[in-house]
Amino acid sequence: MTTPQEELLPATRRALLHRIAVAQAEGRAPSMVAAVVRGGRTVWTGARTSVEGHAPDENTQYRVGSITKTFTAVLVLRLRDEGVLDLGDPLEKHLPGTGAGEATIAELLAHTGGLAAESPAPWWERTPGSLRPELADVLGEQPHRHPVGRRFHYSNTGYTLLGALVEELRGAPWEEVLRREVLEPLSLHRTSGDPQAPHAGGWAVHPWADVMLPEPIEHLGRMAPAGQLWSTTGDLSRFAAFLAGGDDRVLSAKSLLEMRTPAAPAEAADVAAGVAYGLGMQLQQRDGRFLVGHNGSVPGFLASLTISVEDDVAAVVLVNCTSGPVASNVAADLVHIVAEAEPRIPEPWRPLPEVDRSVLELVGQWYWGTQAFALRLVAGGGLSLDSLSGNGRLGARFRANGGGMWTGLDGYFAGESLRAVRRPDGSVDHLDLGSFVFTRQPYDEGASVPGGVDPEGWRGIS
Template sequence: MLPTTEFALLRRVATEQASGRAPSLSAAVVRNGELVWSAARGEVDGATPDNRTLYRIGSITKSLVAAVVMRLRDEGRLDLNDPLDKHVPGTEFGGLTVAQLLAHTSGLTSESPGAWWERTPGGTWTELNSSLGPNELKHRPGRRFHYSNVGYGVLGELVARLRGTTWLQAVREEILRPLGMSHTTDRPEGRHAQGYAVHPFADVVLPEPEHDAGAMAPAGQLWSCIDDLARWTAFVGGDTGEVLHPDTVAEMREAAVIDDSGPWTGGYGLGLQLAQVHGKRLAGHTGSMPGFLACVMIDPATRTGAVALANTTSGIGILSLTADLIAMADDHEPPLPAEWRPAPVDPALLELTGLWHWGPAPYHLRILPNGWLDLSPAVGTGRASRFRPLGDDRWLGLDGYYAGETLTVGRDSDGRPHYLDLATFVFTRTPYDPTAPVPGGVDAAGWQPMPER
């Protein structure tokens, strides 16, 4: 990036490390799938951390587990509406759905019963399951967002059973290896940061313990580095390789629930945390374990993302730092739009374009690349959606009010487009065309002045 941009980013990281008193802080900016800037402050083993220094990434682990669950869904091995009992029988909460567990709407308790799992070695799935009685369901399933580390321990067991291996091996084989995240591991290896708690009133530190969390490990076990998390950030933004279809990752980024504990600035999708900061809608995940803070976030609209890693229990605003790096990169060096070039278009689509009316309201239908369509109000705002071709004069709604609905072209006796049928709404070339199958029919007298009183 430009030297002025790099200095601004470095100053933001340096200020956070100094004011938050982090033993070390590493950060990076990702753009268009590539790591374009990185820097670190503080020390690990007497030297500045590099892009392969490992930090514990905590709950970012959940997103990787969620990606395996979505692969299972795409393969037809499970449905997101499946009850847990279908795949992991023998729990006290078998009616919870896979989607509810992914989105933290299951109502399950936030932490596993017993000693604090993040600082004490974990037990087996059998031990965890036996501790989860009816009282561990804290809310009616689907009622609200309630972050549940336990829920991801459960999802780890689901992955293990459907894959016939451990959750960790499934993540390694299906996510880490294909994406080239070769330095991400479950325990610290090679050069890694020691986790510390920093005394609140003195410049001294206390080492934090590191351990195997056992059955709770899918909620926050992994260690990673800037290089690997830059690749994961690009993945969340849509550069998915062969691991998942971009449409599936886009589905993971959709808000399944919002955190309404205050003004809405955040929510949760299917394994991905969402944040609205600086007018941007970001997706990724934060992570914390005793001695560590981590965050990966990306703005899919600009394809600019950021990573931040620190070896301190508290003191660093890890999400605000990451969001600031993204905003600063886009403000200092706004991404240029791709050059417009003429593209081949199916001539049969051209006759669909132009002005249509939903009742009296005018809409424009435009062609997008790959035969997609865009239907938007001609004036002002309203129900706008994009549509993907299904064949046979049918398109599937991708976003907005008509997401998931089907648009069908009705043709006249000469084969020309006559009307559009969209979820029972009929769009016509002229307002309320009497020759089209407008629901409820059209008054035979047609358009006329208001009757005099």
């Protein structure tokens, strides 16, 4: 007997509620609302509040801050997939005259464009966007803090430029494009640039006393693509399901995988913490899991959207205070609770519907020099190559290109070509992987090994 996919066990549900209850109480948050997604559906929601009778629910809007950046990145990837731009294009090609156009679109997406983290004073999150009507007001006289492409430096101004790029190429305001191309197709009807009732108010909680102060709510103007949006746990749950699996009406699973792939050089502290950044998505190794998504904060609000694609579990946490609970930790813990208590049930094993015999003869054990590897055939005609000794270049997967050629998808061999080199009689001599020769035996004397094989063969010490 199995538990229906849409249900969680009572003990799991209690553990989830306990986690947000502790976070809300210890973090002294006016309210916290959370949701868990599994199998593309919301399977749990919970809320805690300090105001009796006014508990938020999955339709209550909170400001989500920098989660907005992931929405903006989706719009940019759509332009790339349509052939309107290339991620390697300098910004100047499509949006001239900014003074920051040397950076490529990919570098802006990955926060490696060298731009300042913030716009010039006054503090943009607590002042009207009308104070910064032009891109020049956002970038200031010295927009760069680092050489372009040299290091990761989180930049709100970079995403302002990406929003302006979307407007330039679509000929419409950023929010209008977002609604037409992402929000409406995904049925995110409670996600908007301005708050729509019912919505939470933003609060600052005094660090040394249990009293609160309302935070101002400003429209960010030009900075909107970096942090403007309001949303709900219901909408962000649907967005999380999209980010994990794709929706061809908006963006393919292949492009979303690209967004979830590290794209920025990590600082030493980030490497130690297991943190990286892709194209509009934050990446983290935590508790043995690879988590993707984005966090957000603006005065009065904290937010986190966290996904474990492998476990098929996502969590959304929204809080209405400037500081207090660490929303990203709470969301990661919600994912961990479900994944550990109710691990994903794998699909039944099924044999391949058909197999190419010329590919089947390639599988099995191969040697690169003296290191043993196993080549396996996987679904879809792809191959995987794994070290049998636990050393060397591990975990390479390959996509079939046809004609006896495959392309590496990850690890050391990402982008490299794999092919079987055959003798005149059609038998396989060796595998060529980016010029590395793999033979059936260590330094097989019958194969074309670069440098040749000593004619006296293997020997002991006399």
